Amino acid sequence: MEAESGRKAGYQAGFTLRENELQASFPGVSGMRAAGTKSVKDGLAIELARSGYSTPEERQAYDRGYREGYQRSYRRAYDNAKRDGYNERYNMAYRRAYDNQYSISYRTGFADGKDKGYKAAYRSAYNSAYASFYEQYSNREYADQRAQGQSSGRATGQREGFEAGCAEQTKRGYNEGYQKMAAEVYPGAFEAGKQSGIAAADKYYAENSVLKAFGISFYDENSNGKFEAGENIMLRADLTNYGFQKSDAITITVKSERGEITLTPDLRAEGVNGRNKNAVNLNIGRLHDVVAPDADALVVTFMEKGRLVADYRQMYARTNPNKVVIINKDDTAIKEKAGWLFVGTVTKLNAGEKVLVIGEKDDWYKVRKSAFAGGSWNEGFVKKGKVSVQ
16 A cells, blocks of 8 residues: 555656646746646546546545545554654744744644645645545644643744744645655655656646636726726636647636626637637626726636636726716606606616716706616606715
8 A cells, every 4th residue: 555655646746747847848838827727528637637547436436445544554654754754844843833832823824834835736736635634643743732832822933933834835835745755665666656647647638638727807998997887898818728639618707796797698718729829808798887986806717618727806996987876765756857746757766776867957866777777768857865876
């Protein structure tokens, strides 16, 4: 089992190494920041291929066996690695935190580093249950010392413990320590696994599309930097396919957190040819003419074959030069003229509905229906006391 762990660590290291080489060799990739890397073919996601599985069923079988046997062998490997000092830098950072009794902050740094650094990298590279066992065993160490540091460790630990523990974990990543241990304890198995991983990465990239999204952003149609009422909002992104096979069409979904925007349905981008990239530039919707001048957030997701390629969230500020009033009570009458006697009712509106002010007469507003509202009426008058100015 231990030799198999070494082979698996080598496989994952080799797969990741070759994957990085394939992506780095793509023209124009230097300096770009990606929102995500996802691929799937015949039900097999790239995360499973990175972990050495050829079918989802293999992953399920592995998980069953892992729960039964891997914990015991991991404990042995963990103890050996600890004695041999592969995690020396981690222990140094931990001892510094322990000696100064600021382990609360260190534990925060540890968790943050684990979650944001090696855990994400580890899971994407290994996609196994290893992280849960590491957390279980590492958190058992020095439980009483951590409790002891609760009262006196905050101030110093916020600085040194966070820097020593979190920074080291996020920079180095747990996968580096794990691979180092595996390479030292099982060098033959590790090297064999590494070569197998390199070959598997070559095969996977040759047979699949592997998508990344770069430069995702929303912008206003006239590009003056203001998201104005009645204006179209645009989406730009670059979709890069590092694989050698053409991808399927990409489904794009946009949501607004505060509304008052009519979103374009069924957005799609064409499939990207192998080792190629496509620019996406789409009209994703139009702000309402009665939109509130406040902040909103737009969230976009890119999907291929039902799997997430990338997602992105952007805050933006909306402006509205129109004068807008909000109806205060249900069944508020919109009159034909500014007056009550012998004046017909155009329509009745409910509390919260908005109308555009296009004029004033005494205690009345002349109003017009929003272009995005329902109903057959167009213009009318409403008493000023029955509305609130937005």
